[in-house]
Amino acid sequence: MENLLSLKLGQLARVKDIRTENHIDQRILSLGIGKDVQLKVCKIAPLGDPIAVEVDGAQIVLRKSEAEGILVEPV
Amino acid sequence: MKTATMQAPSRTIRIALIGNPNTGKSTIFNNLTGLRQKTGNYPGVTVSRKIGTMKIGDVSAELIDLPGAYSLSAHSPDERVVIDVLNGRFKEIGKPNYVLFVADAANLRRNLFLASQVATLKIPMVLILNQWDAVAPSGQQIDLNLLKGRLNIPVIPAIGTKDKGSTEIKKAVESLMEEPKFLPEIRWPESMHLALDHLNASLAIEDKDFLSDSETHRLLFDTHSAEIQRLKVSPEEATKEVSTARGFLRKDGMNPLVAEAMLHYRHIDGLIGGVVLKDAKLAHGATESIDRLLLHRGWGLAAFIAMMYVVFQAVYSWAGPVMDVIEMGKVWTQNMTGPALDGTPMLQSLILDGVLEGVGAFLVFLPQILILFAFISFLEDSGYMARAAFIMDKLFSWCGLNGKSFVPLLSSYACAIPGIMATRTIEDPKSRLATIFVSPFMSCSARLPVYILCIGAFIEPVYGPWWAGFTLFMMHFVGLAIAVPTAWVVTRFILKTKSQPFVMELPKYRTPRLKDVGFRMWEAGWEFVKKAGTIIFFITIIIWATLYFPRTDDQSDELLATFVAEKVAQKIRSEAEIMSALENPDSELSHELNLLLGSNQINQSYMGRLGKVVQPIFAPAGFDWRISIGVLASYPAREVIISTLGIIYSLGGDVDEEAGSLRDALKNSEWQEGELKGMPIYTVPVVIGLMVFFALCSQCGATTSIIIKEAGLKWAVWSFVYMTTLAWLGAVLCYQIGTRFF
Ligand SMILES: Nc1nc2c(ncn2[C@@H]2O[C@H](COP(=O)(O)OP(=O)(O)OP(=O)(O)O)[C@@H](O)[C@H]2O)c(=O)[nH]1
Ligand SMILES: [Mg+2]
Numbered sequence: 088m089e090n091l092l093s094l095k096l097g098q099l100a101r102v103k104d105i106r107t108e109n110h111i112d113q114r115i116l117s118l119g120i121g122k123d124v125q126l127k128v129c130k131i132a133p134l135g136d137p138i139a140v141e142v143d144g145a146q147i148v149l150r151k152s153e154a155e156g157i158l159v160e161p162v
Numbered sequence: 163m164k165t166a167t168m169q170a171p172s173r174t175i176r177i178a179l180i181g182n183p184n185t186g187k188s189t190i191f192n193n194l195t196g197l198r199q200k201t202g203n204y205p206g207v208t209v210s211r212k213i214g215t216m217k218i219g220d221v222s223a224e225l226i227d228l229p230g231a232y233s234l235s236a237h238s239p240d241e242r243v244v245i246d247v248l249n250g251r252f253k254e255i256g257k258p259n260y261v262l263f264v265a266d267a268a269n270l271r272r273n274l275f276l277a278s279q280v281a282t283l284k285i286p287m288v289l290i291l292n293q294w295d296a297v298a299p300s301g302q303q304i305d306l307n308l309l310k311g312r313l314n315i316p317v318i319p320a321i322g323t324k325d326k327g328s329t330e331i332k333k334a335v336e337s338l339m340e341e342p343k344f345l346p347e348i349r350w351p352e353s354m355h356l357a358l359d360h361l362n363a364s365l366a367i368e369d370k371d372f373l374s375d376s377e378t379h380r381l382l383f384d385t386h387s388a389e390i391q392r393l394k395v396s397p398e399e400a401t402k403e404v405s406t407a408r409g410f411l412r413k414d415g416m417n418p419l420v421a422e423a424m425l426h427y428r429h430i431d432g433l434i435g436g437v438v439l440k441d442a443k444l445a446h447g448a449t450e451s452i453d454r455l456l457l458h459r460g461w462g463l464a465a466f467i468a469m470m471y472v473v474f475q476a477v478y479s480w481a482g483p484v485m486d487v488i489e490m491g492k493v494w495t496q497n498m499t500g501p502a503l504d505g506t507p508m509l510q511s512l513i514l515d516g517v518l519e520g521v522g523a524f525l526v527f528l529p530q531i532l533i534l535f536a537f538i539s540f541l542e543d544s545g546y547m548a549r550a551a552f553i554m555d556k557l558f559s560w561c562g563l564n565g566k567s568f569v570p571l572l573s574s575y576a577c578a579i580p581g582i583m584a585t586r587t588i589e590d591p592k593s594r595l596a597t598i599f600v601s602p603f604m605s606c607s608a609r610l611p612v613y614i615l616c617i618g619a620f621i622e623p624v625y626g627p628w629w630a631g632f633t634l635f636m637m638h639f640v641g642l643a644i645a646v647p648t649a650w651v652v653t654r655f656i657l658k659t660k661s662q663p664f665v666m667e668l669p670k671y672r673t674p675r676l677k678d679v680g681f682r683m684w685e686a687g688w689e690f691v692k693k694a695g696t697i698i699f700f701i702t703i704i705i706w707a708t709l710y711f712p713r714t715d716d717q718s719d720e721l722l723a724t725f726v727a728e729k730v731a732q733k734i735r736s737e738a739e740i741m742s743a744l745e746n747p748d749s750e751l752s753h754e755l756n757l758l759l760g761s762n763q764i765n766q767s768y769m770g771r772l773g774k775v776v777q778p779i780f781a782p783a784g785f786d787w788r789i790s791i792g793v794l795a796s797y798p799a800r801e802v803i804i805s806t807l808g809i810i811y812s813l814g815g816d817v818d819e820e821a822g823s824l825r826d827a828l829k830n831s832e833w834q835e836g837e838l839k840g841m842p843i844y845t846v847p848v849v850i851g852l853m854v855f856f857a858l859c860s861q862c863g864a865t866t867s868i869i870i871k872e873a874g875l876k877w878a879v880w881s882f883v884y885m886t887t888l889a890w891l892g893a894v895l896c897y898q899i900g901t902r903f904f
Contacts, residue, residue, distance in 0.1 A: 113420075139668055145272060148551075148555075
């Protein structure tokens with residue numbers, strides 16, 4: 088399965104699974120990034136890391152190392 | 163009806179403001195209470211609780227402003243405050259009777275997750291849909307009536323920044339007082355009931371016999387729940403029971419770690435289905451266009467540096483005229499009060515040379531403070547601060563800190579105290595400690611007067627305004643340049659933190675409200691003026707007294723005689739001519755004599771003697787005894803050096819009353835003895851060294867005490883020793899290397 092990092096900037100995708108460290112899981116979930124949620128990568132920091140994803144109109148900043156654990160399927 | 167009005171006057175109710183970060187809780191708090199809690203457009207402005215009072219009908223209510231949280235499973239100290247307040251764990255506050263839940267209307271689903279969690283506490287709730295004005299521009303429509311019908315609690319659209327909705331909020335609380343209302347409850351699956359029952363049967367919290375629902379939820383769902391420490395049984399035993407309980411969920415096909423979010427979101431989706439209509443085409447507003455430039459791969463970084471540069475250039479160059487006015491005011495006051503005190507020379511000296519000179523020299527820098535805070539407030543309220551954290555995270559992660567350290571560090575550029583408080587948003591205790599440790603290195607506004615004085619006197623006249631601005635920019639960079647490797651060492655070798663996750667929400671850009679910017683400036687300006695009236699004033703008098711005593715008046719006849727004899731020996735004028743020139747207080751000779759008498763006085767004063775004792779410590783940095791005294795006097799608060807130097811030069815007769823400026827006194831200051839006799843004291847390497855010293859030194863009693871409070875005595879001592887040592891080394895290096903090249 089693809090992870091968030093394999094998406095192109097602005098490409099819409101649906102979350103299939105989250106496999107990061109446990110307590111980050113909870114953090115990401117409470118921010119609204121959960122299974123079956125649609126999101127897209129909307130920004131990349133000028134230095135290449137971190138990135139920002141758009142969920143439900145909100146933009147959430149994540150490091151690439153965390154984004155790797157978010158498995159998605161392009162829609 | 164009747165009973166309600168009868169019991170109302172004697173009642174006090176407690177209301178908590180709860181919600182995600184940056185939704186406008188503090189703005190609404192200010193509207194309702196008339197207080198001025200700090201607000202700003204980034205998540206994590208409020209980091210501790212704050213209580214205000216308001217009237218609802220004739221009931222008086224305590225309103226509690228709290229930090230923002232995304233979930234009740236607290237990850238950072240500021241979030242823990244929310245849970246502790248909700249559970250009534252602070253003795254002085256007690257459990258709130260009502261919750262005002264402040265949601266960002268444009269992001270309803272996510273915001274309701276926390277609301278749904280809070281609902282398990284069974285506290286009557288009002289839902290405030292704040293930032294109602296931002297809903298339409300985000301391409302959404304909310305069917306209010308449908309929502310009200312579904313949620314069963316009062317739902318109030320509000321615009322905090324325009325004070326819209328306050329009356330309705332009060333009315334809603336009033337209606338809850340008559341009839342409490344709650345969010346519709348989640349229908350938990352059977353396995354969840356089994357799990358909860360198991361925990362309730364096997365565990366109990368320390369001082370009670372039972373667990374509340376929300377406590378059971380935290381135990382069941384959180385990986386590192388703080389609740390486990392509060393139980394009657396040992397943590398090991400509790401963990402065993404918790405995993406048995408989780409077994410029920412697993413058997414039901416749920417992953418306990420994600421089950422909570424899944425169940426709540428399912429519940430919310432049921433409640434708000436069809437309430438929010440989205441028009442995706444509209445969703446891209448101004449924020450995206452601005453970010454395309456400010457977060458651009460190439461331009462983004464350049465824009466960041468340029469912006470910082472403009473700030474410091476402006477702070478340096480815009481203030482000039484206002485400074486002149488303040489300086490003129492000081493001279494005018496001296497001229498007005500001077501003659502009136504002619505009869506009492508000691509009081510005259512205390513007022514003119516001590517208080518007016520010392521406090522005046524300090525107050526001159528008020529305009530710079532105001533300009534700096536105008537910019538800081540603008541950056542915070544526009545939403546750029548969070549972008550700065552986004553841009554800088556890579557750099558910070560390299561040294562073991564993260565983007566969340568950025569906001570505390572940037573706040574520390576104004577003042578390290580709020581900066582250190584702001585570290586409460588950092589989840590990991592070790593990252594937090596490391597951030598606290600490096601915060602005082604950020605160049606706070608109290609250092610500004612020292613830089614401006616040095617640059618204005620020695621850099622600008624020689625190298626021009628461009629270099630002056632550049633030097634100021636660089637001085638603000640020195641601390642950061644030291645902080646990064648320091649943090650690296652601290653996180654790598656001392657605390658051994660593992661790299662921390664960084665999750666943060668990017669707010670939308672907003673046009674800052676003039677009122678907020680104005681208030682920030684007023685507040686900072688007032689703090690500054692208050693300082694002038696308290697600590698600066700106090701130390702000023704001490705410094706004056708130690709320079710004024712013991713008196714050397716009995717030596718003046720002798721000095722006069724030598725002075726005249728020397729002049730006669732030069733054979734330019736006759737003795738009679740010299741004596742008559744000395745009759746005139748404005749003659750050149752009188753000035754020269756006054757200078758001689760003045761410097762004799764301060765050389766033999768208590769402070770002068772002390773200065774010569776400590777001067778050898780600072781000799782390798784090229785500091786004379788006056789600078790050394792200034793440095794020592796500034797340990798309680800670094801700004802003190804300005805007033806100290808002001809008094810030293812004024813009592814020494816060096817400050818020309820007409821020009822009245824400390825700047826000129828410094829320029830004319832020369833070594834009076836030793837191998838450098840007759841050479842200027844303040845050379846470029848000395849001045850740079852002095853600025854570097856102030857950039858790195860731990861000279862702030864208030865910062866040290868906040869470090870003790872937030873991190874403990876050990877860290878405070880370390881910070882003091884480390885910073886002082888670095889400062890001395892820095893100044894010595896500048897001088898030693900500098901003198902080889904200049
Ligand atoms: N457009 C708009 N902006 C608002 C509204 N209410 C507040 N703001 C702005 O939103 C930002 C956040 O406001 P705060 O009151 O600091 O939010 P908070 O919830 O206390 O934030 P934290 O303390 O960080 O959790 C500020 O820039 C406010 O000016 C509103 O109704 N509409
Ligand atoms: Mg707040």
